[in-house]
Amino acid sequence: MSEFALQMKEITKEFPGVKALDRVSFSVKKGEIHALCGENGAGKSTLMKILSGVYPSGSFTGEIIINGQVVDFKDIKASQEAGVAIIYQELALVPEMTVAENIFLSSDLMRKPVIDWAILYAKAKYWLDQIGLAIDPQMRLGDLTVGKQQLIEIAKALTKKADLLILDEPTAALTESDVEVLIRLLKELKHKGVTCIYISHKLGEVMELADTVTVLRDGQTVSTDPINQLTERKIVTKMVGRELTDFFPYQKHAIGAEVMRVEHYHFRHISGEMLVKQASFTLNKGEILGVAGLMGSGRTELFTSLFGGYPGMASGRVIIDGCELKIKGPAEAIAAGLAYLSEDRKKYGLILNMEISKNATLAALNKVMSGGLIDRALELQKAETLTNKMKLKAHNLEAHVGQLSGGNQQKVVLSKWLFTEPKILILDEPTRGIDVGAKYEIYKIINELASQGVAIVIISSELPEVLGMSDRILVMSEREVTGHLLRSEASQEKIMQYATARRR
Amino acid sequence: MKVKQALEQKPLNNKRKLNLNVQSYTLIIALIAIALIFSFLTNGEFLSPRNLSNLFNQMAVISVLSIGMTLIIVAGHIDLSVGSLAGLTGGIAAILQVWHGWGTIPVILIALLTGALLGLWQGWWVAYRMVPAFIVTLGGQLIFRGILIGISQGRTIAPLEPSFRFIANSYLPFSLGYLLACLGILIMFVVTWRSRVRRNSLNLQLHSPFVDYGKIALYAVFTLFITFMLNLYYGVPLPMLIVVLLGTFFIFIANQTAFGRYIYAIGGNKEAAALSGINMKRNTLSVFVVMGTLAGLAGVMLTSRLNAATVSAGDMYELDAIAACVIGGASLTGGKGKIVGAIIGALIMASIDNGMSMMNLQTFWQYIVKGLILIVAVWIDIANKHKA
C-alpha cells in the first residue's frame, strides 16, 4: 500500500467566471496532520469540498486517490463511506435540536424506528467528555455560543470514525482555551492513526500542530514542506507572495474628546436572562478600545444590546456626544453614529442570496438614493470603491455574497458598516476567518479610521490582536466589566487574570 | 512571473458579463414549448388572434394577484386569503352597485380601500403580533369567505352597470394600442440609454451596446407582434393593459425603492436585515397592505368580467397565484423572486387552462397537469442550482 492516505492530482475546478482551482496537486501522508494555508479565496475550501463530494465527480477535472485507490465520489455520503469526514467553515447544525440529536444527526442511532434516548444521551455525554465540554446533552443547541457549537461540530465528526478528518477553520470562532482543548484532541487522534487536514489562518496553531504544510495561492499549489523547514514568516511569504514585516501596524494617534459614556449599564433580555450586569466605560474620539474576555463573558451581549439588537430592558445611562440616549433599535443606533459588525456574519451580517453591492449598501441605503429612488449605478460605484479598499476578491459585484469565500464575505460586512460612516465602530471578531495579508489591511483601515477621529471598539478572542491594536483594554467576565488596562500596562497574563476573576 | 502579475492586478475584476439568468430563459422556453404544443394539438387555433385575446383576459386576475404575492413571498411570508379577499371585495362592489345604486368610481374605490384595510389587519397580526402569516391568512381565507356569504345572503348579485363591465370587457382602439406599444418601446429605449450614459460617466463597465439594444429590439419586435395579433381581433384588452402597467410599476418599486430592497433583505435574512437598521414591522405591514389593495383590484376585475358576484368567486385563486410565483422562480423560503417571472408563470398557468379546454379535455385534467407542472418547475429550479 502507498504511504499516502490521500493524493489529489491535477485538480481543476471552475465556477462561472472564476477558476477556483488550477491543476492543484495535494498529497497527505498517513497519520499526519497536514495544514492547508492560503489567502482568502485561494481555493482551500473548494478543494476540500471536492474531496468530500460536495462537488461531485464530473464537476471538476483531476484524480483523487485514497489509500492507493482511485475514488469517484458522487455525493457526500460516498465520501463518508470512504472514511472522509469534514467539518465546514460554516456550521452545519440544527439550532432547534438538542446537542445529542445534533451529534448523532446522521448516524444510525437516529434512524431506528424507535430511538433509544437513554443510549443516545449517554453516548453523547461520552463524546462531549472527549472534547472536554461539560454541558448537558439535552440542551438546545441554539442556546450555545458559536464557539461551543463549533466544538459540537467536531464531536459530530469524531463519532463517524473517520480516518481522514478535514477541519476547515475549526478554531476561527474559538477562544484560546477552547483552541487548546482542540489541539490536544487532534494530537491524541493522530496517535490513534487518524489523518487530518487542517485549514486555518492562525499560523501559531499551524506551527504547533502540523507535520506538513501545503500553501495554495490563487488556485495553485505553491509548495508542500515539512514543518521543521518552515517558520510563520516563511508561510506568510509563500501565501501572499511577498514579505510582510509587521503583523500589528499600531500607530500612536491623537485621542480626542469623549464620544461615548456608559454608566452602570444593565440589560435584561425579554426572556428574563440578565445579559449584561454591570458595565461602565468611556470611549474617546480616535481611540481603539479592545475588549477581551472568555467566551460567554458578555462582550458580544454588551455591545449588541447597546446597539439595540436585543429585545429587552436596559437600565443605566448611555451618553453619546453629550446627549443621553435610549436606543431602542438598530435604526436609532445607526442614526446616532454607531455601527456594529457581528461575530457571526452568516447569521447576523449578510443576506447570502443578495448581490455583493446590495449587501454593502444595505445599512446606509439613503446614500445611494436620489429623489427617493435607488441609483443603481451610483450604488455599484460606491460598492466598488469600498470593496477595492478592502481588496475584495470577487469577479463581479453583481454576484451573490454566498459565492464568496469566507474571508471575502467578512470584507463585505465590514464594507457595509464603513459605508454608514460611523462615529463609533464596534467590531466583534473583525478578523475571524481572514488571512494574514487581509488582516493586515484591515488593521491599517482601523488605524486610518481612528486617525480620522472614529472611535473603535475591537472585541476579540485573539489576545495578540487585542494587545497589538488597542489603546486601552476592557476585560469582561461573567457579564460584568472586571478590568481596565492601558496599553502600556497590559499583558496577556493580566488580561487572563481579570478575565477569570469571578471564576476563581 | 505569472503569479507576481496576478498579484499586481486590480483585485476586483468588475467586468459586466452577460448575465445568463438560467431561470428566466427556462421560463420563456417552457412558455414557447407550451404554446407550440397546444397550437399543434389545436391546429393552430391556440395562437389565433381570438384565442390570444381570450388568454390575456383570462390571466389578468391571477396576474394581478401574483404581482402582490411575489412581494409577499419575497418577504418570506405567504398569503392564503387573496382568493377570498378578491371574492369579498368584488362582492362588496356588486352589492353597492346593484343593490344600492352606487356609481362605478366610488364602488371601485371602496373595493380597493376594503382590500387595503383587510390587508392592514392581517399585516398587523403578522408584523406586530408575530402570528405566522400562514395561520393569519388561513384564518383570513375563512373569515372573508364567511363575510361574503353573509352579506350576499348566498345570492348571486348581477347585473352590473355598463361602465363597470367596461373594466374587464373592453378593448383599446387599434391606433391607441399601437401608440401605447410604441410609447412603451420608446421608454425602454430611453431608460437603457440613460443607464448606459450614467454607468459610463461613473466609469462602470458596460455590456456591449449590441447586447443592451439588441434586447430592446427583441422586446420591441415581440410587443409589436402581440399588439398586431390582438388588433386582428378586437384590439388590446384593457385588463392586459392594467397588468402591464401594474407589473411595470411594481417592478420599479421592487428594484428602485428602499421598500423593495428592504423586502428582499428581510426575506433573505431577517436577523441581518434587522441589525442593518431596517424597520421590520413597518415594511412587513406595508407588504400586506399592498397585497390587500391588489386583491381588491382583482376582485373588481373579476366581478366586472363575470358581470356578477357569486359566493364562490375567487375560490382557490390564492393557489394559482402562489403557483405562478413559484413557477416564476420565487422561493418560499424568502428573499428570492421576480415579478416578471410571476406574470410569465400566470401566463403559463392560464395557457394550460385555456389550451386544455380548447382540446375539449375534461377539467379534471387541468388540475392534474397544473399540479405536475408546479412540481416540475420547482424541481428544474433546484436542479439548476445544484449544477452551479
Ligand SMILES: Nc1ncnc2c1ncn2[C@@H]1O[C@H](COP(=O)(O)OP(=O)(O)OP(=O)(O)O)[C@@H](O)[C@H]1O
Ligand atoms: N459557489 C461558488 N460560485 C462561484 N464562485 C465560487 C463559489 N464557491 C467559491 N467560489 C470562488 O472560488 C474561489 C475559492 O474559494 P474558496 O472558498 O475555496 O476560498 P478559501 O481558500 O476557502 O478562502 P477563505 O480563507 O476566505 O475561506 C473564490 O474566488 C470564490 O469566490
Ligand SMILES: [Mg+2]
Ligand atoms: Mg474557506
